[in-house]
Amino acid sequence: MTNVYVHGVGMTQFGTFVDRTMKDLLLDACIQALNEAGNPKVDAVYVGNFMGGSIYNQEILGAIVANELGLGFIPTAKVEGACASGGIAVRQGVLGIQSGEYETVLVAGVEKMKHASTADVTQAINAAMDNDSNEKRAGLTFPGFFGVLANRYFYETGASKKHLAMVALKNRENAMQNPLAQFRKPATLEEIMEARMITNPLGLFDCSPMTDGAAAIVLSSKKSPVHVRSSAQSSGPTQMQDADDLLSIPAIKESGRLAYEKAGVGPEDIDVVEIHDCFSMTEMLAIEELGFFAKREGWKAIEEGRTKVIGDKPVNTSGGLLSRGHPIGATGISQLYQLVHQLRGTAPNQVEGNPRLALAQNLGGTGSYSVVHILERV
Amino acid sequence: MRVMKIFACMNCDYHSVTSKYTCPKCQQGKLQETEVSPKGTVYSFTDIHVAPAEFAHIAPYTVALIQLDEAPVKVTARMDSEVTIGDAVELKGLEEGAFIYTKAN
Ligand SMILES: [Zn+2]
Numbered sequence A: 001m002t003n004v005y006v007h008g009v010g011m012t013q014f015g016t017f018v019d020r021t022m023k024d025l026l027l028d029a030c031i032q033a034l035n036e037a038g039n040p041k042v043d044a045v046y047v048g049n050f051m052g053g054s055i056y057n058q059e060i061l062g063a064i065v066a067n068e069l070g071l072g073f074i075p076t077a078k079v080e081g082a083c084a085s086g087g088i089a090v091r092q093g094v095l096g097i098q099s100g101e102y103e104t105v106l107v108a109g110v111e112k113m114k115h116a117s118t119a120d121v122t123q124a125i126n127a128a129m130d131n132d133s134n135e136k137r138a139g140l141t142f143p144g145f146f147g148v149l150a151n152r153y154f155y156e157t158g159a160s161k162k163h164l165a166m167v168a169l170k171n172r173e174n175a176m177q178n179p180l181a182q183f184r185k186p187a188t189l190e191e192i193m194e195a196r197m198i199t200n201p202l203g204l205f206d207c208s209p210m211t212d213g214a215a216a217i218v219l220s221s222k223k224s225p226v227h228v229r230s231s232a233q234s235s236g237p238t239q240m241q242d243a244d245d246l247l248s249i250p251a252i253k254e255s256g257r258l259a260y261e262k263a264g265v266g267p268e269d270i271d272v273v274e275i276h277d278c279f280s281m282t283e284m285l286a287i288e289e290l291g292f293f294a295k296r297e298g299w300k301a302i303e304e305g306r307t308k309v310i311g312d313k314p315v316n317t318s319g320g321l322l323s324r325g326h327p328i329g330a331t332g333i334s335q336l337y338q339l340v341h342q343l344r345g346t347a348p349n350q351v352e353g354n355p356r357l358a359l360a361q362n363l364g365g366t367g368s369y370s371v372v373h374i375l376e377r378v
Numbered sequence B: 001m002r003v004m005k006i007f008a009c010m011n012c013d014y015h016s017v018t019s020k021y022t023c024p025k026c027q028q029g030k031l032q033e034t035e036v037s038p039k040g041t042v043y044s045f046t047d048i049h050v051a052p053a054e055f056a057h058i059a060p061y062t063v064a065l066i067q068l069d070e071a072p073v074k075v076t077a078r079m080d081s082e083v084t085i086g087d088a089v090e091l092k093g094l095e096e097g098a099f100i101y102t103k104a105n
Helices: A022-036 A052-056 A061-068 A085-098 A118-128 A142-156 A161-175 A189-194 A250-263 A280-289 A298-303 A328-344 B053-058
Strands: A005-011 A044-048 A076-079 A104-111 A197-199 A213-220 A226-235 A272-274 A357-364 A369-377 B004-009 B031-036 B040-048 B061-068 B074-079 B088-095 B098-103
Touching: A005 A022, A005 A328, A022 A061, A022 A104, A022 A213, A044 A061, A044 A085, A044 A328, A052 A118, A061 A076, A061 A104, A076 A085, A085 A104, A085 A213, A085 A226, A085 A328, A085 A357, A085 A369, A104 A328, A118 A142, A118 B053, A142 A197, A142 A280, A142 B040, A142 B061, A161 A189, A161 A280, A161 A298, A197 B040, A213 A328, A226 A250, A226 A328, A250 A280, A250 A357, A250 A369, A272 A328, A280 A298, A280 A357, A328 A357, A328 A369, B040 B074, B074 B088
Parallel strands: A044 A076, A044 A104, A272 A357, B074 B098
Antiparallel strands: A005 A213, A005 A226, A104 A213, A226 A369, A357 A369, B004 B031, B040 B061, B040 B088, B061 B074, B088 B098
């Protein structure tokens, strides 16, 4: 099979940019990535975006990128997979190269959220639930799903709100060193635990924020020092009430299993990880589902500091969704931005010992989509 | 309400409160509608303080995942009061497509 390599990455500052347009953010990230790649001839563009249509009234993002950057009359598409839009867009690029159709693909992700009210954004995010379900009509939300999950997790394990706070604190401490992160102000465990309740037991710091931002990556079959060792994607139940085991997200587990299988490696071989911590609870569960820690024991690994930058399995050295920020369509690509820098040895919170294998996991919906990419320094 | 409609696979032990074209577990069987008691216990819950625009007027409200007593099926419902895991609950009614549950006496 054709190998796929990373030739360039780009990322805007994540945060509140009410005065910058979606196009401006998108092109900024694309130009950074293209410059880093030496401005190659691009054969196709994929753009990950979730709510450009619903809250910003802007579509045709792929064509805008091709046109504004003068890439020629090449094929482009927007990819939507809720919060996994960016990761799925990257996977489309990988598949396009592996098929032999394209040599070089530009993949970007973008979201504009901060111009809208929280209620309107929450409503727009709820488009990633099944409108026809009694569950959505009951008033369940995304944070709500992970709140229900967290209460059960607490009930079945020794974990408590303090463990969720430890995840949020770790990611905040990482973001403080990341110049592109949205939240770089220090926080304390007490402050996190006492913050305003969003959906019991999840407080403000347990939930990823609304963010403006963009990220981009240039992929090619031509060799580079960063190899996309595997790309895998899975679906899962779109409703909480259909979960066989509430404390499992099958899409994460299955996408991880497939990615390891294709790469011929196991969780023990991974040196650095970016996980989809849309909520602190999600990170606790994902580190179990991806096989880094035993089922129902993710909270112990967190308590022991094993997922810190200096731990044996560093998770979210960028600050994660919780503190780097979560501009939905850009998130999956910003994970790869951090990991590419980790493999080059140029990341904020650089992991010691020249990491060789890096894993990114990007989730959409209440476990509806999950994408895993494993990158390798070659 | 006396009954809860559920769907059972005719080929394996899969059950769900939602219908599917084909059983997601064995990927072979068709699902057959059947009726059970809506009574159950709270498997887990959350109190939603920050709600989407369409529910903002009733926030904070409680959403629970309810394990039915008579079938291996869980149902997401809105509660009419706060609950905790293990509480016995019963169906109070339907409201715009949502199951509304209440604590059993
Ligand atoms: Zn079946």
